[in-house]
Amino acid sequence: MQDIKAVFWDFGGVITTSPFDSFNIYEKENNLAKDFIRQVNATNPDNNAWAKLERNEIDILKFNDLFLAESSKLGYPIPGIEVISLLQGQLRPEMIGALKKIKGQLIQACLTNNISSPNEELSDENVSIAGKNDEVMSLFDFVIASSEQNVRKPDPDFYQLALEEANVRPNEVVFLDDLGINLKPARALGMHTIKVTDASNALRELNDLLPIDIS
Helix, strand or coil, rough: CCCCEEEEEEECCCCCCCHHHHHHHHHHHHHCCCHHHHHHCCCCCCCCCCHHHHHCCHHHHHHHHHHHHHHHCCCCCCHHHHCCCCCCECCCCCHHHHHHHHCCCEEEEEEEECCCCCCCCCHHHCCCCCCCCCCHCCCEEEEEEEEECCCCCCHHHHHHHHHHEEEHCHEEEEECCCEEEEHHHHHHHHCCEEEEEEEEHHHHHHHHHHHCCCC
16 A cells, blocks of 8 residues: 555546536537647647746736737637636536545645636636635645646646645655646656546546545
């Protein structure tokens, strides 16, 4: 049995369903190539509009204009606000159940690339922000949020902040994320990692690593 003391969770795409599903629906409805929005986000990923927004370097209105320019260069203009409106995911009950079983037994943290509170021009229900789910967020011992720390996954400094807050070594942590690009630096640091594509499979992998039973 691994000597695991902490579980670090991504939020969107792990605790909730993936926003990529909403992206694909939007693309289909607008006759765009599948994963076009992800292509925009993957172009210049460290300094594009999305990266700047998650580091809280720009506001929503600036993001709207920058994303529009970036998507236009790739062949189809999409206002950034339309992408923000697609972010809301549905909570996964099986993940909430696991959070509740782990709460109080191991250190539990949320590591999220997120955006700060939206501009008043946007209605709250159009923006998925981890902190708005108060009941769920209370299950975590702490949250490391990109918009508050001005650093985002996959920057190794982001994970170091979580390790320092939890006061654990990397090999004492399991980290769950739905993106391989975010798991790679965590694994390089020495964390156990689980890529979440299916919630049930991910939880089985997690259960095998933990010193407690969450099945």
